[in-house]
Structure formats: structure tokens, C-alpha cells
Amino acid sequence: MSVTKRVASLLCGAVMCFAGSAQAELIQIGFTGLDLSYDGATLRDVSANGDVLSSVSIEENGVAVAGSPFGAGISMDLEIPGLTLEDVMVDEAVSAAGGSLLLNLPGGDFLNLSLAEVQVTYINTGFLKATFGGTVADVVSQQLPTTMPIGSPVEVTFSANISTTTASNGFIDSFLARGSGEISGEAIPEPASLALVALAGVAAAARRRS
Structure with a gap:
């Protein structure tokens, strides 16, 4: 030869x-303790400077990165615009594009995502589930404690228990919620x-x- x-x-x-x-x-990032508020149009975290999370775990190909799970120096900025929820037993709605998700990690690490449309399921018994599947989350910028960066598209899901709901004229006006979720995507x-x-x-x- x-x-x-x-x-x-x-x-x-x-x-x-x-x-x-x-x-x-595969890079998988789990998070807990996300506090959310809804005002009848936008679903976002409750703090202007990012909601402080309870924990964040990061695995690369099934192996936890050094320091994971993290319990300090972690927060999330989340905004999902253009979301209308009906005051029915179960409502499945789709948000507008243009949302954002910023995960802040210890030591200045972070993951910044742009969001397209988000599928949201609202259950009137006090439960909320959001799915950002397929190509709806793209990486804007990142600095992760992994050996390789995460690539687009990124899948994001979270679920939350709802409290303090108000409604009028057949639509949800506001609620508070607290939940957990996961971010995952293939490494580059x-x-x-x-x-x-x-x-x-x-x-x-x-x-x-x-």
C-alpha cells in the first residue's frame, strides 16, 4: 500500500x-431552587440580578466535573416573553421568541443562551412545565468548567410548583413558582x-x- x-x-x-x-x-447541567414570577405576559426569575439557585450539578459524559454539585455562587437570569395562559384545568401555550437564559457559576463561569419559542404546559392544580426542545436554545457565549464547550442546539427543560395564582376574564394574571430543570447538549x-x-x-x- x-x-x-x-x-x-x-x-x-x-x-x-x-x-x-x-x-x-454529552454535557448535562441540572439546577434546583429556581424562583419564578409570571405577570400575564412574561415568565421570568424573581430577582433583577438573577435568582440565587439552591444547587447546580454539571456532568460531562456522565462524569461530574470538579466541584459539582455547586451550592454557592450560582444564579440564573431567565426571561420568556409573549406567554399567555388560559385559566383552565390544563393549558398548553407557546411563548414568543426572544427569550434569554443566563446561568452564573462559581469563579466567573457562565452559560448564556438565546431562546426561540418555548412550549409551556400549565396545570391548574399548581404545576408548570416548560420545554425548550430541539433548536430553540442557542449558545450566545459560555465559559464552563468542562474540558469541552457545549454546542448548539441546547435542550432545556424545567418544571415548577405554582403558588399565589390570580386570574380574571378566563386568563392567568400572575403567579409565583419554584422549580428545577436541566440543560443538556453535545460537547464540541x-x-x-x-x-x-x-x-x-x-x-x-x-x-x-x-
Whole structure:
């Protein structure tokens, strides 16, 4: 086998390995103690400076990162605009696009997401569930305590127990809620990408020599 063919074979194998590892690597961020308020149009955290969370856990491919779970220096800024909820037993509504989620972590680490439409299920027995599935959450910026960054799209879900609800004319006017959720997405394997670029360069050089 020629040098070019051997290198090409190695490069093909590396690409297959890279594809497998990209599918396997997953970053999961769990959070608890999120306090929310709803004013009839927007669902957001209760604090102007970010709601202080109870805990945040971060796993990379099923392994907790150093320091996880975190219990201090953690907060979340969340805003979901354009949300109308009917005062019925069960209401499924879709928010407007343009929301945001900022997760603050110890040591200046953070994750900043932009939100498109959000599917929200309101149950009149005092329960709320929000699902940001598929492509509705995209990474704006990040600095996470993981070996690799998280890539778009990101899936976000949370559920909350509702208290202090007010309603009029068949619609929910306001409520307070407290809940927990999860952020997850595939990691971006930067070191593997660099290795593939290097192998491609070797293959190109081998072709020139042959």
C-alpha cells in the first residue's frame, strides 16, 4: 500500500472515531431552587440580578466535573416573553421568541443562551412545565468548567410548583413558582478537530511527495 493510501486510510479511521466520540460526549447541567414570577405576559426569575439557585450539578459524559454539585455562587437570569395562559384545568401555550437564559457559576463561569419559542404546559392544580426542545436554545457565549464547550442546539427543560395564582376574564394574571430543570447538549470536541486537521495536512503532503 502506498504512503498516500495508508495516510488516507488512517484519516478515514480518525474521522469515524471523531464522529463516534462527538455523538457520545454529552454535557448535562441540572439546577434546583429556581424562583419564578409570571405577570400575564412574561415568565421570568424573581430577582433583577438573577435568582440565587439552591444547587447546580454539571456532568460531562456522565462524569461530574470538579466541584459539582455547586451550592454557592450560582444564579440564573431567565426571561420568556409573549406567554399567555388560559385559566383552565390544563393549558398548553407557546411563548414568543426572544427569550434569554443566563446561568452564573462559581469563579466567573457562565452559560448564556438565546431562546426561540418555548412550549409551556400549565396545570391548574399548581404545576408548570416548560420545554425548550430541539433548536430553540442557542449558545450566545459560555465559559464552563468542562474540558469541552457545549454546542448548539441546547435542550432545556424545567418544571415548577405554582403558588399565589390570580386570574380574571378566563386568563392567568400572575403567579409565583419554584422549580428545577436541566440543560443538556453535545460537547464540541475541539482537540479531536485539531487532530483531524493535522492528519489532513499529512495526507496532503504525502500526496505531493508521491
